[in-house]
Amino acid sequence: MDTDDKMFTRRTLLAGFGVAALGALAFQRSMLDREPVPQRAPGTGRLPNPTVFTHEGKAVKFYDDLIRDKVVAISMTYAQCTATCPATMGNLIRVQDMLGERIGRDVFMYSITLFPEVDTPRVLKQYAEKFGVKPGWTFLTGAPSDIESLRFALGFYDLDPAVDAIRTQHANMIRIGNAAYDRWTMSPGLVRPELIVSTINHVDRSVVHTAHIPATA
Amino acid sequence: MSTQDIVDTSGTAPVCPGRRTFLKGSVATVAAPMILAPRKSEAQAVVLPPSPPVVPWAIELPPEANLLQPVAALDPPPLAWANVAAGECGRDDHPRFGQLYVNPVFYELRARENPDWVFNPAYPPQPVWGWLGSDGQVTAPGPTIFARYGRPVIARIYNELPQDHIGFGSPEISTHLHNAHNPSESDGFPGDFFSPLKAGPNLTVPGQWRDHFWPNVYAGIEQFGGIGDPREALGTCFYHDHNLDFTAPNVLKGQIGFYLIYDWLDSGNERDNSRSALRLPSPPYDYPILLQDMRFDVNGMQSYDQLSPEGILGDMVAVNGKIQPVLRVARRKYRLRVVNGGPSRFYFLHIVNAASVQQPFIRIATDGNLLPRPLHNHRKIEIAPAERADIVIDFSVYPIGTELYLIDRQIQLDTRGPDGVSLAGRQLLKIIVDREPPEADVSRVPLLLRGLPTISAAELASAPVRSFAFDRTNGQWSINNQLFDVENPSVVVQKGSYEIWELVNPSGGWHHPIHIHLEEGRLLSMVNIETGVQIPIPPENQGRRDVYVLPPNTSMRIFVRFRDWQGKYVMHCHNLVHEDHAMMLRFDITA
Ligand SMILES: [Cu+2]
Numbered sequence: 001m002d003t004d005d006k007m008f009t010r011r012t013l014l015a016g017f018g019v020a021a022l023g024a025l026a027f028q029r030s031m032l033d034r035e036p037v038p039q040r041a042p043g044t045g046r047l048p049n050p051t052v053f054t055h056e057g058k059a060v061k062f063y064d065d066l067i068r069d070k071v072v073a074i075s076m077t078y079a080q081c082t083a084t085c086p087a088t089m090g091n092l093i094r095v096q097d098m099l100g101e102r103i104g105r106d107v108f109m110y111s112i113t114l115f116p117e118v119d120t121p122r123v124l125k126q127y128a129e130k131f132g133v134k135p136g137w138t139f140l141t142g143a144p145s146d147i148e149s150l151r152f153a154l155g156f157y158d159l160d161p162a163v164d165a166i167r168t169q170h171a172n173m174i175r176i177g178n179a180a181y182d183r184w185t186m187s188p189g190l191v192r193p194e195l196i197v198s199t200i201n202h203v204d205r206s207v208v209h210t211a212h213i214p215a216t217a
Numbered sequence: 218m219s220t221q222d223i224v225d226t227s228g229t230a231p232v233c234p235g236r237r238t239f240l241k242g243s244v245a246t247v248a249a250p251m252i253l254a255p256r257k258s259e260a261q262a263v264v265l266p267p268s269p270p271v272v273p274w275a276i277e278l279p280p281e282a283n284l285l286q287p288v289a290a291l292d293p294p295p296l297a298w299a300n301v302a303a304g305e306c307g308r309d310d311h312p313r314f315g316q317l318y319v320n321p322v323f324y325e326l327r328a329r330e331n332p333d334w335v336f337n338p339a340y341p342p343q344p345v346w347g348w349l350g351s352d353g354q355v356t357a358p359g360p361t362i363f364a365r366y367g368r369p370v371i372a373r374i375y376n377e378l379p380q381d382h383i384g385f386g387s388p389e390i391s392t393h394l395h396n397a398h399n400p401s402e403s404d405g406f407p408g409d410f411f412s413p414l415k416a417g418p419n420l421t422v423p424g425q426w427r428d429h430f431w432p433n434v435y436a437g438i439e440q441f442g443g444i445g446d447p448r449e450a451l452g453t454c455f456y457h458d459h460n461l462d463f464t465a466p467n468v469l470k471g472q473i474g475f476y477l478i479y480d481w482l483d484s485g486n487e488r489d490n491s492r493s494a495l496r497l498p499s500p501p502y503d504y505p506i507l508l509q510d511m512r513f514d515v516n517g518m519q520s521y522d523q524l525s526p527e528g529i530l531g532d533m534v535a536v537n538g539k540i541q542p543v544l545r546v547a548r549r550k551y552r553l554r555v556v557n558g559g560p561s562r563f564y565f566l567h568i569v570n571a572a573s574v575q576q577p578f579i580r581i582a583t584d585g586n587l588l589p590r591p592l593h594n595h596r597k598i599e600i601a602p603a604e605r606a607d608i609v610i611d612f613s614v615y616p617i618g619t620e621l622y623l624i625d626r627q628i629q630l631d632t633r634g635p636d637g638v639s640l641a642g643r644q645l646l647k648i649i650v651d652r653e654p655p656e657a658d659v660s661r662v663p664l665l666l667r668g669l670p671t672i673s674a675a676e677l678a679s680a681p682v683r684s685f686a687f688d689r690t691n692g693q694w695s696i697n698n699q700l701f702d703v704e705n706p707s708v709v710v711q712k713g714s715y716e717i718w719e720l721v722n723p724s725g726g727w728h729h730p731i732h733i734h735l736e737e738g739r740l741l742s743m744v745n746i747e748t749g750v751q752i753p754i755p756p757e758n759q760g761r762r763d764v765y766v767l768p769p770n771t772s773m774r775i776f777v778r779f780r781d782w783q784g785k786y787v788m789h790c791h792n793l794v795h796e797d798h799a800m801m802l803r804f805d806i807t808a
Contacts, residue, residue: 170692182384185523
C-alpha cells in the first residue's frame with residue numbers, strides 16, 4: 001500500500017486503519033491476480049497521495065498538490081475517443097465556462113484517465129487542447145496501479161467486478177468536494193451543467209446562492 | 218374488510234411498458250475506446266473493520282417519549298410570506314394561510330450540535346447534530362412532537378449547526394415531515410436547504426430559520442371540505458433532514474425525530490370518554506422506537522464513507538440514538554411505533570424472551586396509518602428504510618422481572634438490500650418488565666381501527682398509468698433513464714387528479730424502498746417481471762402506504778391521488794445512499 005497516504009482531515013484518527021488491518025481484509029473480496037495490489041483506503045479518512053503526471057508533463061503529488069484545502073471537481077475520462085468522446089467532457093466544458101474566473105482560483109477541476117496505459121501526458125495535452133481546456137482544469141495520468149488506487153479511493157467503481165471492468169462506465173460521475181472541510185458529494189456527469197455547478201456551489205462555502213446564476217453581460 | 222374498503226381491480230386497464238424495458242441490461246455501453254478490452258480490475262474496495270464492541274444493556278432509554286412542548290408565541294409572529302428581514306430564508310409563501318392558520322400551535326425546533334453524545338459507554342462522547350428539547354438537552358433523535366388534526370402547527374426551524382464543521386454531514390437543512398400532507402414550501406423539498414450562509418437552489422436567500430406550516434389536515438380538503446378525509450389520517454410520522462446530496466450523513470448525525478398525529482379516533486387518550494375514540498395505549502405507554510444503522514471507527518467515533526458509491530452499511534443499530542439500550546416497561550399494554558430511520562439497513566424483527574421464543578403482538582399500523590383491522594398474533598416485523606410498524610404488545614402477561622429482547626434476524630451484507638434471514642439474530646434492545654402500572658390498564662385494541670378511503674372501479678379504470686423504471690444508466694441511478702433535476706419537474710400532474718403509478722425495478726441486485734411525498738397511495742399489485750408471476754402482498758402491507766419496497770426484478774402498481782397543494786414534490790429511493798446519488802424525481806402539482 002502507498003506509504004505516502006496522507007490524512008485528509010485532522011479529525012480523523014488513523015490508529016486502527018493500519019497496513020496490517022487493510023491487508024488482511026483486502027483479500028477477502030479479491031479473487032484476482034494482482035501485482036502490485038492497488039488499495040482503496042477506507043473513506044473514513046484518507047485519499048492516496050501518489051505521484052501523478054499532469055497533461056503539461058509535471059509530476060505532482062495527488063493529494064498534497066491537487067486536493068488539500070481545495071474545492072475540487074474530479075472526473076475520470078479517456079482520451080482514446082476518435083468518433084465519440086465521453087459526453088461528460090462536453091458537460092464539463094460548459095461547467096468550466098460557467099465557473100469563469102473561479103476556475104483555478106476557488107475551484108479546481110481534474111480529469112483522471114481511466115486508461116493510463118495509453119493516455120500519456122502528451123496524449124492528454126492534445127485531448128485537453130482539442131476541448132479548449134483552460135488553466136485550472138488539469139488532466140492526470142500515472143502508474144496504472146496508482147490510478148487504480150485513486151479510482152477506488154474516489155468511488156469510481158462498482159461492487160460487481162463484471163460491471164466494474166467496463167472502465168468507460170466510470171466516466172459518468174463527478175466527485176465533488178471541499179477538502180478543507182472534508183465534505184464530499186457527487187454529481188452524475190450527464191445532468192445539465194448548471195446542476196453540476198450547483199453541486200460545486202453547495203460545497204464551496206464562499207458561495208451563498210447554490211443555484212447557478214448566469215452572468216448577465 | 219367491508220366491501221367498500223376493498224379495491225376493485227377488475228376494471229383496470231393495464232398499460233404495461235414493453236418487456237424490452239424490463240429486460241434492458243443495467244450496464245449500458247458508452248463510446249468504448251479503441252484499445253484492447255481492459256484487463257481485470259486489480260483493485261477492490263477494502264472492507265472496513267467492524268465497529269468496536271459495545272457494552273450491552275448499560276444505558277437506559279427514557280421511560281416515555283421526550284416531548285417537545287409548544288411555545289406560547291413566536292417572535293416575530295409567523296407570516297404567510299418569508300420574513301427575510303427578520304432572518305428567515307427566502308421560501309415560497311404558505312398557501313391557504315388565511316383559511317387554515319386558525320388556532321395554531323407553535324414549536325421551535327433548533328438544529329444544534331451536541332458535542333458529547335454517548336451512543337454507548339464503550340464509545341467516547343462525540344458530536345451529533347440533534348435538536349434542542351424542552352429540557353434544554355440536545356438529543357438525536359430530536360424531541361417528539363404530539364400533533365392533532367385540525368390544529369395547525371407552525372414549526373420554526375432554526376439552523377444552529379456549526380457552519381465550519383469538518384467531516385461528514387453538511388450543515389444546511391431542509392426538514393421534511395415524512396408522510397405528512399403538507400404544502401410544498403413546508404415539505405422540506407431537497408433544494409430548499411438553508412443555513413445562515415447558504416440558500417439551496419430553490420430558495421431566494423439564506424437565513425437563520427424557516428417557518429414550516431404543517432396544517433395537520435387530512436388529504437382531501439378540496440374533495441371533502443373541512444380538514445379533509447379522516448380515512449387519510451396519519452399517525453406515525455417523523456421529521457428528518459432532506460438536504461440535497463447530504464441526506465444520509467445528516468440524518469445519521471441526528472437530524473431526525475418523531476411527529477405523532479392524533480385525532481378524534483386515534484385520540485392519544487386511552488381514557489377518552491368519546492364513543493368514537495379507539496382508546497389504544499396512550500402516552501406514556503405510546504412509545505416510538507427509531508432504528509438507525511451506524512458504523513464506528515476503531516476509536517468508537519461514528520464514521521461514514523462519503524466517497525463510496527454504495528455508502529456504508531452500519532453494523533451497529535442505534536435504538537433512539539443508543540446502542541443496545543434497555544427500556545423498562547410497566548406490566549400493561551404498550552403501543553410501540555417502530556421506525557426504520559435508515560440509511561440502508563432492512564430489518565426482520567421479533568420480540569423474544571430469554572429462551573429466544575418469539576412473542577406475539579398485535580400489528581395495528583403500517584407506515585403512517587392505522588390498518589382497517591388489527592392483525593393479531595403477529596410475531597415479526599419486516600421494515601425497509603422509512604417503513605414503520607405500530608404494534609400493541611401486552612406486557613401484563615409477563616411476571617415482574619421478565620426480560621425480553623427486540624432482535625433482528627435480517628442478514629444483510631451491503632447496502633443493496635437484504636440477503637436472507639439468520640436463525641439467531643442479534644439483540645437490539647432489552648425490554649425489562651419492571652413495575653406494576655400505577656393505574657389499571659383501560660386501553661384496548663378494538664376490532665375495527667380506521668377504514669380505508671374508497672377507490673371506485675370507475676376511478677381505477679380511468680386513472681392514467683405512468684411507468685417509472687428505477688435503473689442504472691451509465692453507472693448512475695436513473696428513473697426512466699432520466700437523471701434528477703432539482704430545478705425542473707420530470708412529471709407534472711394536475712391538482713385533484715389521481716393516477717396509477719407503475720414502479721419498476723429492472724436492475725438486478727438492488728432493493729429500493731420508494732417514497733412518494735404529498736399523499737399516501739394504495740398498492741394494487743406486485744409482479745415478478747422475469748416470470749410474470751404475481752407476488753402476494755402480506756395483509757399488513759395491503760392498506761395505505763407511503764413507502765413501496767421494490768425488490769429486484771419486480772414491478773408494482775399503486776393508486777395515488779394528488780390533492781390540495783400545488784408546487785414541487787419528490788419521489789425518491791429512501792435508501793438514503795441512493796437518494797444522495799440522485800435516485801430521485803421531481804414532480805409538480807399544477808392548478
Ligand atoms: Cu434505492
